Amino acid sequence: MASILHIDSSPRGDRSKSRKLAKEFIAAWQDLHPDDVITYRDLRQTPVPHVTEDWIAASFTAPEALTSEMAELLKFSDALVDEFLAADRCIFSVPMYNFSIPSNFKAYIDQVVRVGRTFMEENGQVKGLANGKKLLFITSRGVEFEAGSPYKGWDSQEPALRYAFQYMGVTDIQFIHANGLDLGDEARKRGLDEAQSKIQKLVNDW
Template sequence: MASILHIDSSPRGERSKSRQLAKEFITAWQDRHPDDAIAYRDLRQTPVPHVTEDWIAAYFTPPEALTPEMAELLKFSDELVDEFLAADRCVFSVPMYNFSIPSNFKAYIDHIVRVNRTFSDENGQFKGFANGKKVLFITSRGVEFGSGSPYEGWDAQEPALRYPFQFMGVTDIQFIHANGLDLGDDARKRGLNEARSKIQALVGSW
């Protein structure tokens, strides 16, 4: 039995395509693996605050020197780290915003990339602790990025997601992108169909 962490980040609810696709993946996964435990977090319902100067001061304070106020500031981040580390597999749904990621998912990343929790720093030698985990990102995008598109090479979303997780030691990172969702009915159908085919293929082999 594996533990799966499923996080949705779109500020949109039912209309969100990234949520719909992640739900389809999770539903198909549960059909195949009914005993797996799914932890669900919705960043729309429970937003992660942006980091502050006081939070950063607490972050860099050794655990034994934390004041009660500092410990309180880190409490939510601690919960997010525990939840992330406990998962064998993560499914994150993330829309593209301004060629990168929405600020709520960036805030989530800022809270889980924690020294001595998800990585260590030995005089500038960094080591991630989150190895052995599989991470799948399901993304939704308004435009297309293929060869010949005016936006070819503009995808800053995939690196914004990949590198922090690689830094934390995750080696198995996969992406399913739904492209062209705001380019009219034909492009939307094509983008969703391609993403759904990849979901069906991955759910049997992940």
């Protein structure tokens, strides 16, 4: 029995393609692993606050030196970190916004990249503490990035996600991209069909 963390980040509801694809993956996964425990978080319903100067000061304060006000500032972050660290596998659905990630998921990342919790410094080197888990990002993207595309090299989404979680020690990171969703009906269908095909394959191999 595994612990699964599923997070949706699109501000859209039923119209969201990234949510729909992640839901398909979760449903197929549950069919194969009915005993797994799934924790769900919707960043549309529970927005993540952006960090502040006071939050940063609290996050770099030793636990035994935290004031009650500092502890309160970190309370939501602590809950997110505990949730993330407890998961064996994470499925994050993240749409592409302006070639990168939406601000709510960037705020989530800023809340879980925590010194002493998800990374530490050792002999002048950063050591990730969130080892041994698997991450899957399911994304929706309006354009395509393959060779010949005018947007080749413009993808700031996958690198931002990959490096943030690698920094915390996660090495098993996979992506399923639904590309070209704003390029007309044919491209949209192709992008969704390819993503769904990859979902069906990965759900059996992950």
